[in-house]
Amino acid sequence: MAVTIKDVAKLANVAPSTVSRVIANNPRISERTKRRVREAMEDLGYHPNYNARSLANRSTQTLGLVMPSSADKALQNPFFPEVLRGISTKAHEKEYTLYLSTGATEEEMLEGVMGMVHGRRVDGIVMLYSRIDDKIMAFLEQQNFPFTVIGKPLVNPDSITHVDNDNFRAAKDVTEHFIKKGHTHIAFVGGNLDLVVTVDRLSGYEKALHEADIPYEEDYVVHVEFLKEGGQEAVMELFSLEKPPTALVVADDLMALGIMSKLDEMGLSVPEDVSIISFNNVMLAEYSSPPLTSVDINIFQLGYQAVNCLLEKISDPDSGNKRVCVPHKVVERWTVQTLNDDLEGK
Amino acid sequence: MAVTIKDVAKLANVAPSTVSRVIANNPRISERTKRRVREAMEDLGYHPNYNARSLANRSTQTLGLVMPSSADKALQNPFFPEVLRGISTKAHEKEYTLYLSTGATEEEMLEGVMGMVHGRRVDGIVMLYSRIDDKIMAFLEQQNFPFTVIGKPLVNPDSITHVDNDNFRAAKDVTEHFIKKGHTHIAFVGGNLDLVVTVDRLSGYEKALHEADIPYEEDYVVHVEFLKEGGQEAVMELFSLEKPPTALVVADDLMALGIMSKLDEMGLSVPEDVSIISFNNVMLAEYSSPPLTSVDINIFQLGYQAVNCLLEKISDPDSGNKRVCVPHKVVERWTVQTLNDDLEGK
DNA sequence: TCATTTATTGTAAACGATTTCTTCCTAAAA
DNA sequence: TTTTAGGAAGAAATCGTTTACAATAAATGA
Numbered sequence A, B: 001m002a003v004t005i006k007d008v009a010k011l012a013n014v015a016p017s018t019v020s021r022v023i024a025n026n027p028r029i030s031e032r033t034k035r036r037v038r039e040a041m042e043d044l045g046y047h048p049n050y051n052a053r054s055l056a057n058r059s060t061q062t063l064g065l066v067m068p069s070s071a072d073k074a075l076q077n078p079f080f081p082e083v084l085r086g087i088s089t090k091a092h093e094k095e096y097t098l099y100l101s102t103g104a105t106e107e108e109m110l111e112g113v114m115g116m117v118h119g120r121r122v123d124g125i126v127m128l129y130s131r132i133d134d135k136i137m138a139f140l141e142q143q144n145f146p147f148t149v150i151g152k153p154l155v156n157p158d159s160i161t162h163v164d165n166d167n168f169r170a171a172k173d174v175t176e177h178f179i180k181k182g183h184t185h186i187a188f189v190g191g192n193l194d195l196v197v198t199v200d201r202l203s204g205y206e207k208a209l210h211e212a213d214i215p216y217e218e219d220y221v222v223h224v225e226f227l228k229e230g231g232q233e234a235v236m237e238l239f240s241l242e243k244p245p246t247a248l249v250v251a252d253d254l255m256a257l258g259i260m261s262k263l264d265e266m267g268l269s270v271p272e273d274v275s276i277i278s279f280n281n282v283m284l285a286e287y288s289s290p291p292l293t294s295v296d297i298n299i300f301q302l303g304y305q306a307v308n309c310l311l312e313k314i315s316d317p318d319s320g321n322k323r324v325c326v327p328h329k330v331v332e333r334w335t336v337q338t339l340n341d342d343l344e345g346k
Numbered sequence C: 001t002c003a004t005t006t007a008t009t010g011t012a013a014a015c016g017a018t019t020t021c022t023t024c025c026t027a028a029a030a
Numbered sequence D: 001t002t003t004t005a006g007g008a009a010g011a012a013a014t015c016g017t018t019t020a021c022a023a024t025a026a027a028t029g030a
Helices: A005-012 A016-023 A031-044 A050-057 A071-075 A079-093 A106-118 A135-143 A167-180 A196-211 A228-238 A253-265 A283-287 A299-315 B005-012 B016-023 B031-044 B050-057 B071-075 B079-093 B106-118 B135-143 B167-180 B196-211 B228-238 B253-265 B283-287 B299-315
Strands: A062-066 A097-100 A124-127 A147-150 A162-165 A186-190 A221-223 A247-250 A275-279 A293-296 A323-326 A329-331 B062-066 B097-100 B124-127 B147-150 B162-165 B186-190 B221-223 B247-250 B275-279 B293-296 B323-326 B329-331
Touching: A005 A016, A005 A031, A016 A031, A050 B050, A062 A079, A062 A106, A079 A097, A079 A299, A079 B079, A106 A124, A106 A135, A124 A135, A124 A299, A135 A147, A147 A299, A162 A167, A162 A299, A167 A186, A167 A196, A167 A247, A167 A275, A167 A293, A167 A329, A186 A196, A186 A228, A196 A221, A221 A228, A228 A253, A247 A253, A253 A275, A253 A283, A253 B283, A283 B253, A299 A323, B005 B016, B005 B031, B016 B031, B062 B079, B062 B106, B079 B097, B079 B299, B106 B124, B106 B135, B124 B135, B124 B299, B135 B147, B147 B299, B162 B167, B162 B299, B167 B186, B167 B196, B167 B247, B167 B275, B167 B293, B167 B329, B186 B196, B186 B228, B196 B221, B221 B228, B228 B253, B247 B253, B253 B275, B253 B283, B299 B323
Parallel strands: A062 A097, A062 A124, A124 A147, A147 A162, A162 A323, A186 A221, A186 A247, A247 A275, A275 A293, B062 B097, B062 B124, B124 B147, B147 B162, B162 B323, B186 B221, B186 B247, B247 B275, B275 B293
Antiparallel strands: A097 B097, A293 A329, B293 B329
């Protein structure tokens, strides 16, 4: 079989425990012995067995990732690769590895997570989404297992460490941007309503309208899947209204792409006929035609910070719960039309 | 601490070994005892510890995934999410979980993989790419560790289980498609030349030209990064030629998008001025404007089959090496222009 | 010189399963 | 009645580490 610590010990003429200490670079071992042991390890091509280590240690140096239960769909959105990048970068910095949960339904996902937690397969978990009334989050909380959430937990957000954008603010900014440009018929195309991000953005949108004394129109708010097909449906609904909107706040770049392609089909052009600002600013936004004005929510940082918090939480489980807010920034491109002769107050 | 097999044993008044057998549903245990033990497990909320199990078993029920060393860049391409979906689906079917390697350079990646293998962290590995002269693949081969490759290994492909498209054929098809439409100035925009997929496609392209007696023009072949920026560079090079091409075989949808956006800037339109066929047929292809004619290489299947083969290999290490070929299909959209009055021979 | 540190290494018990032997019954065969 | 076979469960070794607790020898101090 593989070479073990005992083999090394034998060759170096020391006890196994000594070898273990050499690996940990324990200062209580003399330099001379260390050298001898290291040589033996080299000679035999020794590599520690992680399972044995984890077992003895009760720590795995791996982090679990929980995707939305419909990982298949989620993965089609460039958000996830990017957040994965952030996660992976930080994890690698600290020599943690990643463990991907799989499962098609929420039920299966939960089972998987219970496996991770009870089976001590991971030291902590990053939830890549925040959904209202989520069983997995409830489970983790109840188990008091270290975890962080990307997005804002709806219930008691103060008692759960999470990293998020100020989505309320962001949506408000965007809506105000439109208003400043003279738009008054502004629609909101949001994702699934049980994602917290959606409700946050919706409130921001409402607030901006309210402050500008623009009446809130039920018909101008539509919720669809976080995918491109969704965008298409949305367009159908909105542009069959008596008074279709001139501006769209869209929850996701991909959805915006879908919308634009549908708009194109209908003979409407962006931004002449309808202006669009979407969220996420994934690479596509830059290369669509016309390039999308989009809110950069710094997806990479979301992932990076989430791991950062999680590791803190793992090393000190009693540390308080944090809330990290990653700044956003709307990057202007070519999908917004000015309707008034806006003098740019500022 | 957590509840262990011993706790269960005590409560059920049996030996630990009996509990273990109940978990494995060993027929040598009577139904009555089984029931009793199961009840005890239920009562205590017992869950087996994976590390302990792995240690005793020498099997982990997890698969390692190796991304291209520049995972950050790779992840920006929709190819990976999609292949991940395929992998994740099959893995979940067979109750395997996934382990993601991290690392920025090839050196770091290799270290990570060595860790996985020597540390017995995974039962097998899926390589998500196939690069010429890849150290990681060499290592796995030399260690005789179960692994499968997505893409075709350049050296002794017969001795390495892999799943791939017939990229030669696909590129040839595409090029012939152009030729049939009357194009003779056909350029090839490929990815990094040390990816096997690139060389395969390039040969397909060459072959088609050759068979049609169209001279192969050095200047018409350009290699760039598998990303959008790459596409832009390519355009610059190609369209500053004396006789610019009228048709482009592009190795990747994302690159094609970049190319189109650049072309747009330069006042050239697709497909009127230049026709494009790209590879991968990711979702974007459908929603770009105009929608891209693209070769669907069935990315999901690539991942799914790769895991399939890997599991076979794991359960029977001496099973021969397989080559699975996933079929491709060009899906026609709106980026190809007919130049001749092609009577469509068929 | 003898007691007491101090520096270094060894012993053996965890960690939480699996698995190979045994052992103990009970019932059938002789 | 004795022997034997077989079914059911237990004992103990094992997987490869870590680590608490000695143990030893050299060094220090009085």
